Amino acid sequence: MPGTDPEREFSLKSWHRGLLAVHGVVLIPFGVAFLFSPQLTTHLWPWALMPLTGRAVGTWLVGLGIAAAHAVSENDALRIRVASISYLVFGLLQLLALARFGSEVVWSKPVAWVYLAFLVSTLVAGLQGWLQSRPPLERQSSV
DSSP states (O other), X not given: OOOOOOOOOSOOOHHHHHHHXXXXXXXXXXXXXXHHOGGGHHHHSSSOOOHHHHHHHHHHHHHHHHHHHHHHXXXXXXXXXXXXXXXXXXXXXXXXXXXXXXXXXXXXXXXXXXXXXXXXXHHHHHHHHHHHHSOHHHHHHXX
């Protein structure tokens, strides 16, 4: 059905857009590299992956990177509300998995700490997007 996009009402904060831009710029090339050269996961992933699993992770990284880049281009908290909630849930679930299977992670590799920092940054980005996208009355009553 033809129509127009509503006006942008709730622009993302500059630090939030910057964080999402960094996610997009980093995740897309890493994901593409994992898709075409899954043996790179040996050096660039905090635990051992089989080639097929490396490709699956690559697909996941590309998808997240594209979503982050799209959120930057939309630049409106209401337009990315569902993506923000998904990002928040993703970060929480990944941290739970990391807590459960932390013994599989090679913590002596710097990439393990980068991965942990990335997960924390997804929580921050998802939470910020969700909080900013709440309806105005809900935002006022929680202050």
